Amino acid sequence: MTYQLAQVLISGIALGSIYAVMASGMSLVYGVLRIFNFAYGSFAMWAAYFAWFLFNHFAWMTYPAVFAIVLPAMFLFGLAVEKIAIKPLRQRANWEILAIIATTGLALFMDNTSLAAFGPIQKDLPFIIKGTMNLAGFEVSRHEMLTLGVGISIIASLQVFLKRARYGLAMRALAQDMMGAKIVGIPLNRAFGYTFALSAVLVGISGILLVPRYFISPSGGWEIMIKAWVIAVFGGMGSFIGTLYAAFILGIVEAIVIWQLGARWPIVIWFLILIVTLIIRPGGLLGARE
Amino acid sequence: MLEVNKVNSFYGELQVLHDISLSVSDGEFVVAFGPNGHGKSTLLKTICGLHTATSGSIKFDGEEISKLESSRVVQKGIVYVAEDRHLFPEMTVLENLKLGSFNINARTKEAENLQYVLELFPRLKERIDKPARTLSGGEARMLAIGRGLMSKPNFLAIDEPSLGLAPNLRIDVFEKISEINKEMGITILMVEQDITEASTYCNNIYLMEDGRIVFEGNREEIMKNKHVKAVFLGEE
Numbered sequence: 001m002t003y004q005l006a007q008v009l010i011s012g013i014a015l016g017s018i019y020a021v022m023a024s025g026m027s028l029v030y031g032v033l034r035i036f037n038f039a040y041g042s043f044a045m046w047a048a049y050f051a052w053f054l055f056n057h058f059a060w061m062t063y064p065a066v067f068a069i070v071l072p073a074m075f076l077f078g079l080a081v082e083k084i085a086i087k088p089l090r091q092r093a094n095w096e097i098l099a100i101i102a103t104t105g106l107a108l109f110m111d112n113t114s115l116a117a118f119g120p121i122q123k124d125l126p127f128i129i130k131g132t133m134n135l136a137g138f139e140v141s142r143h144e145m146l147t148l149g150v151g152i153s154i155i156a157s158l159q160v161f162l163k164r165a166r167y168g169l170a171m172r173a174l175a176q177d178m179m180g181a182k183i184v185g186i187p188l189n190r191a192f193g194y195t196f197a198l199s200a201v202l203v204g205i206s207g208i209l210l211v212p213r214y215f216i217s218p219s220g221g222w223e224i225m226i227k228a229w230v231i232a233v234f235g236g237m238g239s240f241i242g243t244l245y246a247a248f249i250l251g252i253v254e255a256i257v258i259w260q261l262g263a264r265w266p267i268v269i270w271f272l273i274l275i276v277t278l279i280i281r282p283g284g285l286l287g288a289r290e
Numbered sequence: 291m292l293e294v295n296k297v298n299s300f301y302g303e304l305q306v307l308h309d310i311s312l313s314v315s316d317g318e319f320v321v322a323f324g325p326n327g328h329g330k331s332t333l334l335k336t337i338c339g340l341h342t343a344t345s346g347s348i349k350f351d352g353e354e355i356s357k358l359e360s361s362r363v364v365q366k367g368i369v370y371v372a373e374d375r376h377l378f379p380e381m382t383v384l385e386n387l388k389l390g391s392f393n394i395n396a397r398t399k400e401a402e403n404l405q406y407v408l409e410l411f412p413r414l415k416e417r418i419d420k421p422a423r424t425l426s427g428g429e430a431r432m433l434a435i436g437r438g439l440m441s442k443p444n445f446l447a448i449d450e451p452s453l454g455l456a457p458n459l460r461i462d463v464f465e466k467i468s469e470i471n472k473e474m475g476i477t478i479l480m481v482e483q484d485i486t487e488a489s490t491y492c493n494n495i496y497l498m499e500d501g502r503i504v505f506e507g508n509r510e511e512i513m514k515n516k517h518v519k520a521v522f523l524g525e526e
Contacts, residue, residue, distance in 0.1 A: 166392065169381075169392075170389070170392065172378070172381060172385075173378050173381070173389050176378040176379055176380055176381065177376050177377065177378055179340070179372070179376045180372075180376035180378055182340055182361075183338075183340065183360070183369075183370050183371075183376055184364065184389045184390050184392050184441060185360065185361045185363075185364025185365060185369075185392050185393040186361060186389075186392055187359065187361035188361070
């Protein structure tokens with residue numbers, strides 16, 4: 001029992017690290033552009049479909065090559081979506097509401113394009129590495145350990161980017177005081193574009209890493225979108241640190257719930273936790289402070 | 291250096307600026323006085339590309355800037371220092387200052403400008419790692435001006451720097467601004483409500499009422515004017 005629990009916890013932490021990558025992209029867009037991207041999960045599916053396509057058409061394909069091709073593509077795709085679908089709305093009144101409609105429409109478009117191109121049958125990706133390894137006496141999957149490592153290094157890099165890089169500082173500035181950001185001469189359109197593109201990269205990474213835990217399917221993005229939303233709201237919308245806590249807590253919760261109750265229950269328990277949290281702290285875990 | 295010609299500006303249906311014309315020459319320290327809510331902030335924001343002029347022209351070194359995006363205006367060295375500061379509350383003093391040098395011209399001079407700002411405001415040096423939200427009113431004002439200086443301005447538009455400060459701090463702030471004007475040769479257009487203190491520091495004065503320029507002149511001329519005495523100094 002204890003042995004199993006420890007294994008479940010390790011697996012939950014590994015899952016949490018991917019969730020952290022996934023939710024920080026959504027939280028970033030909300031913090032900087034003040035909108036929700038309802039096509040967020042569809043972005044993940046497109047990235048995963050792209051990876052599947054590469055693996056199936058090029059025998060020599062490896063994960064580093066997949067990331068090297070898919071992630072720049074996601075960046076450009078994010079830039080394009082922001083420019084075509086979001087930027088024209090910004091001049092209008094109530095544009096946050098219009099953005100919800102626009103991104104929902106985009107999600108439907110993307111999902112149906114996937115359906116037309118790849119069909120309704122779920123797709124899978126190969127394991128990054130097969131087999132198990134011994135970690136302090138516990139038998140753990142190598143694939144999970146690797147995703148944990150990748151997840152943590154991406155979160156750490158994102159943190160460094162937001163603290164040090166010019167556009168990282170600019171994104172935080174925009175989230176904290178948009179007028180102040182204009183005063184110091186940050187070009188809003190460009191900064192918004194980069195933010196959206198960065199979030200597309202982050203959800204693209206998580207879309208690929210979540211396979212094979214999740215399969216790739218035309219409507220598979222909705223679960224990712226909802227989960228990213230729950231994590232971001234639970235952590236406190238726009239709070240980077242809050243999002244990290246939330247991702248790891250909910251990742252561990254998911255692993256335990258699957259182990260004890262079965263695979264149908266995690267999202268139910270997640271919403272219960274979210275509702276109770278919002279009753280006690282309406283801003284989420286760390287929402288009020290930032 | 292700056293030529294504002296017949297500028298009109300609105301907030302929705304409400305006209306805030308009426309045919310404003312004014313000019314500021316290279317190296318001058320000009321102050322526009324006016325009561326609260328008479329369009330002073332809007333005037334500065336319109337010059338700095340943070341608010342759009344409905345009609346009229348704004349020329350900087352002969353070039354029309356009224357249609358430029360704010361980031362372009364900053365790149366030309368025209369920098370706004372806000373009355374309500376618009377600092378980044380969760381970022382440190384240093385990060386706030388670094389963001390001041392976001393534009394391409396200021397970036398290369400970042401280290402130099404930072405050194406100057408910290409010499410000018412030693413208090414900021416002591417608080418360099420503290421989040422901006424923990425600063426006192428006076429310190430926050432210094433940071434707002436310091437951040438403006440980090441943008442490598444040729445022209446600073448300073449919005450009511452004395453607002454909410456104790457009298458001794460007000461004098462301090464005016465002296466610093468005067469120092470910036472004289473030592474760095476930065477041209478300054480400042481707006482203020484209270485004419486008595488600030489007018490001793492500047493070369494030229496404009497008076498604003500209801501979004502219009504009602505008077506232009508130097509300190510002596512203004513102090514002699516009957517209307518000014520009545521409206522701005524409350525004397526009969």
